[in-house]
Amino acid sequence: MEILHTIEIPERGDHKVSAASDELAIARLYERLRDEADEDEKLIQITPAMITEREFHFGMDEFLARYRLIKNPANEGGGEPCDCMFETYGGELSFVRGQPRERIWTLIEEDGVLWLIAGYRYVNRLGYFVTEETWRDPEEIYLYGD
Numbered sequence: 001m002e003i004l005h006t007i008e009i010p011e012r013g014d015h016k017v018s019a020a021s022d023e024l025a026i027a028r029l030y031e032r033l034r035d036e037a038d039e040d041e042k043l044i045q046i047t048p049a050m051i052t053e054r055e056f057h058f059g060m061d062e063f064l065a066r067y068r069l070i071k072n073p074a075n076e077g078g079g080e081p082c083d084c085m086f087e088t089y090g091g092e093l094s095f096v097r098g099q100p101r102e103r104i105w106t107l108i109e110e111d112g113v114l115w116l117i118a119g120y121r122y123v124n125r126l127g128y129f130v131t132e133e134t135w136r137d138p139e140e141i142y143l144y145g146d
Contacts, residue, residue, distance in 0.1 A: 001056050001057065001058060001059065001062070002018055002020075002056070002057050002058070002059035002143040002145055003018070003019060003020060003021075003025070003054055003055070003056055003057075004016055004017070004018050004054070004055040004056075004057055004113060004143060005017045005018075005019060005022065005025035005051050005053070005054055006051070006052050006053035006054075006055075007025065007026070007029055007046065007050050007051050007052070008050055008052045009033075009044055009046070009050065010044070012044070014052070015029055015032075015033075015112065016111050016112055016113045017029045017032075017112075017113075018059075018113060018114075018143055018145050022048050022051055023048075025051070026046045026047070026048065026051075029046055030043070030046050032112075033046075057141070057142065057143040058141075058142050058143070059142060059143045059144075059145050060081065060116070060142060060143075060144060060145055062142065063116060063142045064080070064081070066133070067131040067132070067133050067135075068131060068132040068133065069081055069084035069129055069130070069131055069132075070084060070129075070130040070131065070132060071083055071084050072084055072085060072086050072092065074087075074092060081129065084129055084130075085107065085127040085128065085129060086127060086128045086129070086130065087127060087128075088125055088126070088127060088128070092128075093128075095130075096120070096128045096130060097120070099130050100134065101119060101120055102118075102134035102135055103130050103131050103132070103133070103134055103135070104118075104119060104120045104128060104129075104130055105117065105118060105119070105128065105129040105130070105131065105135070106119065106120060106121035106125050106127075106128055106129075107125065107126045107127045107128070107129065107144060108121060108123070108124040108125055108126060109124055109126055110124055113143070114126070114143075114144035114145070115141055115142065115143060115144055116129065116141070116142040116143075116144050117140070117141045117142075118135040118137065118138050118139070118140040118141070119135075119138055
């Protein structure tokens, strides 16, 4: 199981971070905010009290235990699941569209969080995966993680 933390930063709103613990979520968010900050911008101290919600979701470990991914010959050497992702254009997209829809998964980004969702989706898509097995439920979703 993966934990999706919602952390409320004053005057900056909610931020979602996938991490196994509160401490790791805080460290990842701090790193993200540091990377986005201007040189002269002062960083906010993030504390566990700023965590407003924790959602538990199935992650890639559970996904890979249930489904076998089809490798993309154009993505060799990245290791699973990276070498199994198909692009959103060209010949790779044509390959995906030629598969039964119950074997297609879409990697999307929403509010800085990556999700793997059942079916062929267009909005917020980053890529596609194809499995040997069909998905069980059209609402099936997994937290892709970092």
